[in-house]
Amino acid sequence: MTDKFIEQIKKTGAPVCVGLDPKLSYLPECISKKIFSENGLSLESAAEAFYEYNKAIIDAVKDLVPSVKPQIAMYEELGVPGLICYRNTVRYAKEAGLIVIGDVKRGDIGSTCASYANAHLGVAQLTFGARVHKEETFAADYATVNPYMGSDGINEFLKTGKEFDRGIFVLVKTSNPSSAEFQDLETEGEKLYEKVARKVSEWGEASVGKCGYSDVGAVVGATFPEVGKRLRELMPHTMFLVPGYGAQGASGEDLKSYFDKDGLGVVVNSSRGIIAAYKREEYAKYGDAGFADAARAATIDMIKDLRENS
């Protein structure tokens, strides 16, 4: 899968992932007013509005970027209708030719992770006597995964990923302020996130592709630029999924050390900065009805910023 991902990054010249993290407060009135007036305010109508919003954003950026990343928490909050929207968003984005990273941050003990892996990277496999039924549910191309419980859960994701040619991004150093509390603890002469990085590199060894990168990537926040260089050394064959660009404070210049010498190995995520761009002063001219054009313009500007610094 990662060969394909790197290929699409090269083709678009854009190491970018658009975060599909909808919130009611981001919705343009041209969507919310119509849907909530006609159908009332409910979990179902909110999920319908999210889906309309996501489709318009996907259509506006699909020729510019290789990938999108829906954050499942925003959908889970809306219960069952929200998860129908999540599933449909994953499918719509895949059909648009985009690589989809399911930002699910799942993690558990081995046998339980097998179920999560089936849900997010594989298929539900039902057997009863001689009958077998297989069906995809929420499967994306990649899933984000939490490492706290160690290898035996991760191995289930690797097994399913191998079977379906899909990958994972493991949390290494996250972009939030309190990430230091545990991730930065010193252990055996290095930080915990460096230990996790070594494991991530190890977990990926078996799946390094022609592109030089494995199917086991790392989540490395954009908000700690000094960390990027060290993690690049520890994980030379690991794709970095980098959240925290834009709204969370980081710019292209902060990310120079994350890229390899060919300007590859990284995909930078921006969510609010793109999907709610029409609310930012710089893109206000697009107006409410031009929210998708504003998202496109913000994506183009982000790509330019990254090209100047990769």
Add this chain to the structure above:
Amino acid sequence: MTDKFIEQIKKTGAPVCVGLDPKLSYLPECISKKIFSENGLSLESAAEAFYEYNKAIIDAVKDLVPSVKPQIAMYEELGVPGLICYRNTVRYAKEAGLIVIGDVKRGDIGSTCASYANAHLGVAQLTFGARVHKEETFAADYATVNPYMGSDGINEFLKTGKEFDRGIFVLVKTSNPSSAEFQDLETEGEKLYEKVARKVSEWGEASVGKCGYSDVGAVVGATFPEVGKRLRELMPHTMFLVPGYGAQGASGEDLKSYFDKDGLGVVVNSSRGIIAAYKREEYAKYGDAGFADAARAATIDMIKDLRENS
């Protein structure tokens, strides 16, 4: 919420949680044959079978134990129909008077955790202009939470938990073999799980109830008895949710050090050992159609084992 939990543990004399982690291979034929013959083999029929199975187990144990713990991964694997079953299982168990621990192991950065907290401990809050709609989706009484990203995500769970009088169990030391890889790393003279334990104790300070325990519990695997004593010292006001009993290898004797001097402060989970008891030699006499009675008998035996050792 934890005052109520301790009260129910005292009333039943059973520091026990029944893990509702259904698998197709656990289903008795009296359920699977009927449903799959009539409705075919599909995500919907599998979810229906899980729900029938769960209801029978809940009915069989609800007067014996204070709590159940559905593992959401098993439901997520079945996609949308599975999550409808999860939601209905949570509701059915609550209506039966049980305390429900949603084993979701969610964790993310702050703003994202707010959405997870709404989903699993609170309500979806929809606003549009002056209109407001609030609705519960997957809310249980407790949710399990992953600490890797530190306080800012946890705080969102605490905020929602406070508003709705609900709590969390934070992963501290898990029961799986590879839990040592990161959790046992030495840092500043102690193990990472001890650091996490200190934080858990801190996060709970504001919610210690009359019972002496807070609404911030800890997941502490039953498979490392030597660890229990140390963690009890570090977290005197913290309820322990203890997986790994039975099928994962631990017995009541291993858990002595987990309890406080009054034999409280612990809830021990058993999943397969109870819900699939009819497949165990000791309970084979109940037969396929007696699967719920076998679950009841296994629960009674587990309670007895724990009473002798708490």
